[in-house]
Structures are given as structure tokens and as C-alpha cells.
Amino acid sequence: MKKGFSLPLWVAGSAKAALKKLVGSSFENYELIKIPNEEKRIKIEIHSVGLFKDDSHALGISFAKSGLDLDITQNLEIWTIASLEKISLNNPVQTNPINIIPGSGVGIKENTSEICISDFAKELLYENLLEIIPAGFYLNLEIIFPKGEFLAERTSNKSFGIVAGLSIIGTSAETYSSASPDQLEEAKTKLSKLMKNDFKGKVVFVIGENGLNLAKTCNVNLPIIKVGNWIGPLIVDAAIKNVKTVILFGYHGKLIKLAGGIFHTHNHLADGRIEILVYLAVQEKVPPEIVVKLSYLNTLEDALLLLERFDKSTAEKLFKHLSNTIEKRSFAYVNRYVKTDMEIAAIIFDRKREIRWTGTIGSDYISYFQSNKF
Known part of the structure; x- marks a missing residue:
């Protein structure tokens, strides 16, 4: 099932090589990376390291090898610049032993300018770098993706409020293709394990790292x-396993596909988002001139902005209809394969990562999302 290693491991490998060079260790063309809370070490290839600025800074370079053909980070060039700074006498206890700096091509949060990095990636850096930092110093670590800003244009990062480059949001060491059957089997296995514990019959299904990150930020009081x-085969599997409620939590640009009967949502297999919205707009009797304008747009977010400029109540009504259609089409899809009364709820967020809409069933479960702006 393992296809390769996630982006945080390659960042950690490059950073470890740079820091070791800075403190006088000899260069090796690989680093052994410790995985938090696990015994294993993973060998990460390092391209090169070097000193500069009168040997006060070190640059480590690696190339990510996720092993996934359709992964945007496959062969991504990674630079990490390490420098040490003495802990101030006025502040003998440095609260942050590692200062992670978003360099060129690394994604930042649009509202705060903070680096977009997962907890797993942070833990990985701390696990592998802390013991190398000399006593009395803290580490400045700048991460740079030379082609990150260019590659980010081919992602949906901006839809999640991430700008200026690629985010570092891997949540595990291994990488899996979201379009691969292996990824489906992994999710099925997780569901089976979940049901062996104190399972209450309700589960949240999220799509991708961004959805998972937001669900965790919302402190969802349900298994995720x-x-x-x-999505389709997994909700069928949930019905077979007698799950009582599946809550589909996701970005409107993904979940809309379910409203059109597309239950494998990878863009390389099917798109049709604008076409589905146009169909729903016709059903909602949106004025023809607006429907025509919608048909020429490229993204669902652009469509939402157009509708809100025209009439906010019409936009809300249409996206409420979308949410209900997701629930109904998903239920009908599952019942093609297994007769079930399992509830399927839809809760949808927008590009600002704000929860905006629910279907009729989804409205009963919005209270499980503690931190929301619904």
C-alpha cells in the first residue's frame, strides 16, 4: 500500500542535514528521520548541503519523492536554511526552540500570514532537530520551495485561504493516492477499527488534508x-457495517459532485461542477441571464460570488438546495447497492473555511461542530 513519503519528511530531512552541517557534522547523502510516537526510522535522501554568510547559515536541499504520479509535490525541490541564535539573557527560557519561517513558495494563511503547516509536520521537526540544537541557542529554520508559488496555482489552496505557495499539511509519514483503491481500503480498515471501540454510530467523512485540518480545528466531537x-464506495461500506449516520463534511467545490451523481471525486476522473450548479440553478428558477453567466465561469467560488452580488438570498437558497441534493443523491446511491435507512448528512464550508450550509439532515448535526460561524 505504501507509495512513498509525505512532504513533511523531506522537509525534516533537508532541515536536519542543514542543522548538522551548521554544528560541524560531516555531510551524508541521507538522513534517518524519526517518526513521532513510533519506533521506526525512515531514510530520506539529501541532495546537498552547504555553509554561507561566513558559515553562520547552512542550506540543505532535498527533492520530495512521494511516489504518486498525480501528486503536485512529486520531485518538489526543497530548501531549508538553518541559523542559530543565542537565547537572550532577558529571556533565558526561549518558548520556541525552533522558529519556523515561511520562505518563498511556502503557503501562508491569508488572514494571519502564519505558515500553513500541520501539527504532524511540526512534531516531526521537533522530534528530529531538538537534540541537535546546542544548549543556549534556538534555531531559525526558513523553508523554501523554489517552484512552490507556481505549483500552488494548480491546487485549490486559495479556496482554503492559503496563499503564496504550497502548504505543508501531511498528517502521516506515508503517502497514498486519493484516487487509488489502496486509499479506499485504508479508509475501510480505519472504519472497521473505529467500530471495535466505543462507537456511537455516527462518523464524519472528510475529503483531503484541508477538510481534515478544518474538522480538527472545529473540535468536532465525533470520530473523523x-x-x-x-466517497461513494465508502458510504456504501458504512451502510453494510450498519453505521447509523455518516456526516459528509467538505468544501463546496468537492461535495457538489455528489449532487451530480459523481461519487469518485478526483478531478482527473470527472469534474462537471459548474454544469451541476447550472442545473440546480435552473431548478431553483434563477433568472436565465444569471444562469448564462454562471455557465461561463471556471470555479464554484466565482459562481458563489456572482450569485451573492446578484442577490444573497438567491445564493443561499441555491446552495441550500445543493446541500439537500447531496444528501438525497448520496442516499439513493447507497440504496442501489444495499437497502438501508442510514442517515447521510451534508455540512459544507466555503473558501474562507467558514461552515455555511447544511442539508436538512445536516442541520441536526451542526451542533457537533463547536467552533463554527454557521
Whole structure:
């Protein structure tokens, strides 16, 4: 099932090589990276390291090898610049032993300018770098993706309020293709394990790292499983296993596909988002001139902004209809394969990562999302 290693490991490898060079260790063309809370070490290839600025800074370079053909970070060039700074006498206890700096091509949060990095990636850096930092110093670590800003244009980062480059949001060491059957089997296995514990019958399915990150930020008081793009087969599996309620939590640009009967949501297999919205707009009797304008747009977010400029109540009504259609089409899809009364709820967020809409069933479960602006 393992295809390669996630972006945080390659960042950690490059950073470890740079820091070791800075403190006088000899260069090796690989680093052994410790995985938090696990015994294993993973060998990460390092391209090169070097000193500069009168040997006060070190640059480490690696190339990410995720092993996934359709992964935007496959062969991504990674630079990490390490420098040490003495802990101030006025502040003998440095609260942050590692200062992670977003350099060129690394994604930042639009509202705060903070680096977009997952907890797993942070833990990985701390696990592998802390013991190398000399006593009395803290580490400045600048991460740079030379082609990150260019590559980010091919992602949905901006839809999640992430700008200026690629985010570092891997949540595990291994990488899996969201379009691969292996990824589906992994999600099924997680669901089976979940049901062996104190399972209350309700589970949240999220799509991708961004959805998972937001669900965790919302402190959802329910078990969460990242489903990748295999939504249809996984909700069928949930019905077979007698799950009582599946809550589909996701970005409107992904979940809309379910309203059109597309239950494998990878863009390389099917899109049709604008076409689905146009169909729903016709059903909602949106004025023809607005429907025509919608048909020429490229993204669902652009469509939402157009509708809100025209009439906010019309936009809300249409996206409420979208949410209800997701629930109904998903229920009908599952019942093609297994007769079930399992509830399927839809809760949808927008590009600002704000929860905006629910279906009729989803409205009963919004209270499980403690930190929201619904």
C-alpha cells in the first residue's frame, strides 16, 4: 500500500542535514528521520548541503519523492536554511526552540500570514532537530520551495485561504493516492477499527488534508475519517457495517459532485461542477441571464460570488438546495447497492473555511461542530 513519503519528511530531512552541517557534522547523502510516537526510522535522501554568510547559515536541499504520479509535490525541490541564535539573557527560557519561517513558495494563511503547516509536520521537526540544537541557542529554520508559488496555482489552496505557495499539511509519514483503491481500503480498515471501540454510530467523512485540518480545528466531537475521493464506495461500506449516520463534511467545490451523481471525486476522473450548479440553478428558477453567466465561469467560488452580488438570498437558497441534493443523491446511491435507512448528512464550508450550509439532515448535526460561524 505504501507509495512513498509525505512532504513533511523531506522537509525534516533537508532541515536536519542543514542543522548538522551548521554544528560541524560531516555531510551524508541521507538522513534517518524519526517518526513521532513510533519506533521506526525512515531514510530520506539529501541532495546537498552547504555553509554561507561566513558559515553562520547552512542550506540543505532535498527533492520530495512521494511516489504518486498525480501528486503536485512529486520531485518538489526543497530548501531549508538553518541559523542559530543565542537565547537572550532577558529571556533565558526561549518558548520556541525552533522558529519556523515561511520562505518563498511556502503557503501562508491569508488572514494571519502564519505558515500553513500541520501539527504532524511540526512534531516531526521537533522530534528530529531538538537534540541537535546546542544548549543556549534556538534555531531559525526558513523553508523554501523554489517552484512552490507556481505549483500552488494548480491546487485549490486559495479556496482554503492559503496563499503564496504550497502548504505543508501531511498528517502521516506515508503517502497514498486519493484516487487509488489502496486509499479506499485504508479508509475501510480505519472504519472497521473505529467500530471495535466505543462507537456511537455516527462518523464524519472528510475529503483531503484541508477538510481534515478544518474538522480538527472545529473540535468536532465525533470520530473523523479522511476518505480521499472514494466517497461513494465508502458510504456504501458504512451502510453494510450498519453505521447509523455518516456526516459528509467538505468544501463546496468537492461535495457538489455528489449532487451530480459523481461519487469518485478526483478531478482527473470527472469534474462537471459548474454544469451541476447550472442545473440546480435552473431548478431553483434563477433568472436565465444569471444562469448564462454562471455557465461561463471556471470555479464554484466565482459562481458563489456572482450569485451573492446578484442577490444573497438567491445564493443561499441555491446552495441550500445543493446541500439537500447531496444528501438525497448520496442516499439513493447507497440504496442501489444495499437497502438501508442510514442517515447521510451534508455540512459544507466555503473558501474562507467558514461552515455555511447544511442539508436538512445536516442541520441536526451542526451542533457537533463547536467552533463554527454557521
